[in-house]
Amino acid sequence: MYQARLVTVAASAICLAFATGQAAAQSMKTLAGAYAGVSFDQTDAAGKKTEIFGSNPRAMLILTADGRYSIVVARATLPKFASNSRVKGTSEENAAVVSGSLAHFGKYSLDEKDKTITFHVETATYPNWDGIPQKRPFTLKGGVLNYKVATVSGGTGSASVTWKRLK
Amino acid sequence: MKALIAASMLAIVAAGEASAQVKSLAGTYALVTANAIDQTGQIKPMYGASPRGMLLMSSDGRYTLTIVASGLPKFMAGTRHNSTPQEKEAVIDGSIAHFGTYSLAETGRTVTLTVQGSTFPNWEGTRITMPVSVAGDLYKFRLGKSELGGTADLTFRKAK
Numbered sequence: 213m214y215q216a217r218l219v220t221v222a223a224s225a226i227c228l229a230f231a232t233g234q235a236a237a238q239s240m241k242t243l244a245g246a247y248a249g250v251s252f253d254q255t256d257a258a259g260k261k262t263e264i265f266g267s268n269p270r271a272m273l274i275l276t277a278d279g280r281y282s283i284v285v286a287r288a289t290l291p292k293f294a295s296n297s298r299v300k301g302t303s304e305e306n307a308a309v310v311s312g313s314l315a316h317f318g319k320y321s322l323d324e325k326d327k328t329i330t331f332h333v334e335t336a337t338y339p340n341w342d343g344i345p346q347k348r349p350f351t352l353k354g355g356v357l358n359y360k361v362a363t364v365s366g367g368t369g370s371a372s373v374t375w376k377r378l379k
Numbered sequence: 380m381k382a383l384i385a386a387s388m389l390a391i392v393a394a395g396e397a398s399a400q401v402k403s404l405a406g407t408y409a410l411v412t413a414n415a416i417d418q419t420g421q422i423k424p425m426y427g428a429s430p431r432g433m434l435l436m437s438s439d440g441r442y443t444l445t446i447v448a449s450g451l452p453k454f455m456a457g458t459r460h461n462s463t464p465q466e467k468e469a470v471i472d473g474s475i476a477h478f479g480t481y482s483l484a485e486t487g488r489t490v491t492l493t494v495q496g497s498t499f500p501n502w503e504g505t506r507i508t509m510p511v512s513v514a515g516d517l518y519k520f521r522l523g524k525s526e527l528g529g530t531a532d533l534t535f536r537k538a539k
Contacts (some may be wrong), residue, residue: 217530238492245439246439246441270483270495270496270503271478271496272440272441272443272478272479272495272496273443274435274437274441274442274443276407276435278407278518280407280433280435280538282433282435282443282445283443284445284476284477284478284496284497284498285391285496286476286496286498286500290500290503291500291526292501293413293499293500293501296501297524297526298471298472298475298499298501299471299472299527301468301471303464303467303468305468305471306464306468306470306471307464309467309471309498309499309500310459310462310467310470310471311459311460311514313476313498314459315431315443315445315447315474315476315498316445317445318434319445334431334433335431335432335433335447337445337447337474337476337498338454338459338469338470339451339452339453339454339470340453340454340457342482346454364460365458365459366458366460367458367459367460367461367464368458378439378441
């Protein structure tokens, strides 16, 4: 009797684990696609709001169904390098790009219960993020993906990031 | 004779692989090498010895590409904005990211990227056409002009 119950419990646990895994896979399929950046809004401790990458930022996020992601964000007003060479930027040009852009990639995971997406950053143009998982509560409604950033990469405060699925 | 046959078979296999047409580019690619090749044939790694990079190509024609040198110094200030000029220069010299749309030519031998945004602003709004070849799971893209002079080869391994 005890054994039978144990088997039932074990079987249920396996079913649950399988179901959870499947649900995550299902959600990845739902999320997968290419998105254009809509807004990257920072709110500092005093409640002051700023657009992290200016107005009309150029940005793309790709999420694959098998759990890879890539994000590239750049201000619309980055200065072209006068030398026309990436490795010959002036200190002002370099500063504008470092402050006004961010790219990172790696794998992502979803937590159904918490409604969070975690970007497992493998590599970033902001080197401090290399290898650091970034967990964000998210919502997806009608092709609009929004997530909250607890601590932004450029200074203090939190941020709300919105993407729109590309058709 | 046996050796000759084996050698010619090998050559045929190698040629067959090198000239294989690319049917679809959709997928995930991990960077293997990013090398500039100057006029004398000398190879110069563009992003240091062990560059890290990912190219994502969606089935509906969008792409993102990011390459970052290994060992970039962490920003001491702990934010993107308050980095030192040296930290900024290391990132700019040691990385590139861009995104946009791509199209594969009917021949399956060239791909054109239309750059919509980039950490190298001069590329924004430009088109980059590159010959592409595949051998097994290795995809090679040839850039006509590298910022370091000469041409450049980007080699990626397609993820399964």
